Amino acid sequence: MAHMTSRAQNSDQPTAPPALTVGFDLDMTLIDSRPGIHACYVALAERTGTYVDADLAVTRLGPPLADELINWFPADEVPAMADLYREMYPSIAITATLAMPGAPEAIAAVRAAGGRAVVVTAKYEPNAKLHLTHLGIDADAVIGNLWAEQKAEALREEGASVYVGDHVGDVRGARTAEALAVAVATGPCDPDELRAAGADVVLGDLTEFPRWLSDYLSARA
Numbered sequence: 001m002a003h004m005t006s007r008a009q010n011s012d013q014p015t016a017p018p019a020l021t022v023g024f025d026l027d028m029t030l031i032d033s034r035p036g037i038h039a040c041y042v043a044l045a046e047r048t049g050t051y052v053d054a055d056l057a058v059t060r061l062g063p064p065l066a067d068e069l070i071n072w073f074p075a076d077e078v079p080a081m082a083d084l085y086r087e088m089y090p091s092i093a094i095t096a097t098l099a100m101p102g103a104p105e106a107i108a109a110v111r112a113a114g115g116r117a118v119v120v121t122a123k124y125e126p127n128a129k130l131h132l133t134h135l136g137i138d139a140d141a142v143i144g145n146l147w148a149e150q151k152a153e154a155l156r157e158e159g160a161s162v163y164v165g166d167h168v169g170d171v172r173g174a175r176t177a178e179a180l181a182v183a184v185a186t187g188p189c190d191p192d193e194l195r196a197a198g199a200d201v202v203l204g205d206l207t208e209f210p211r212w213l214s215d216y217l218s219a220r221a
Contacts, residue, residue: 020115025165028187036093062167102206109210122147152176168197
């Protein structure tokens with residue numbers, strides 16, 4: 001009986017809040033990959049002799065590569081074209097890509113709060129890691145090849161309570177994972193679209209994130 005009483009007493013003790021883990025999307029959230037992706041599509045068109053409107057393609061970044069390639073190649077050629085694109089990508093796109101304004105500071109803000117910053121992206125994982133290494137953005141984990149609701153699996157596994165992204169697909173992923181959906185209006189989706197998709201918070205860009213995170217954590221304490 002004494003043992004049972006002890007367990008009951010312990011169960012009444014306040015529990016510490018779970019450690020903070022914040023997930024981030026990559027393209028148009030942490031990095032401006034438009035110049036590199038544009039150059040890669042131009043090179044792919046030259047290599048294959050197939051027209052690709054690179055200007056149009058970079059206005060709708062977010063969904064998986066195959067979703068864009070299907071607009072330019074027959075369906076049965078898309079897997080091979082995706083492989084070719086990914087093979088060409090490191091030598092063309094990495095050095096042309098810049099960090100989004102506020103991206104390093106956003107990661108630093110999570111770390112300063114004692115948290116973990118993880119990247120969950122639809123991008124091919126090896127190329128996602130090359131981008132982060134090149135830009136000196138040190139994420140605690142990088143999980144690629146996941147889009148929209150698929151991102152929820154990785155967010156749950158990493159214990160993310162917040163997910164930051166620029167696309168309505170990112171909002172859907174956050175909500176599926178029951179994480180707070182923080183949207184940045186730096187990609188193809190405007191603030192109204194992001195709110196309509198269910199974003200809990202819409203920021204202009206990541207430069208606003210450290211202040212938001214501080215306020216969020218203060219309110220949660």
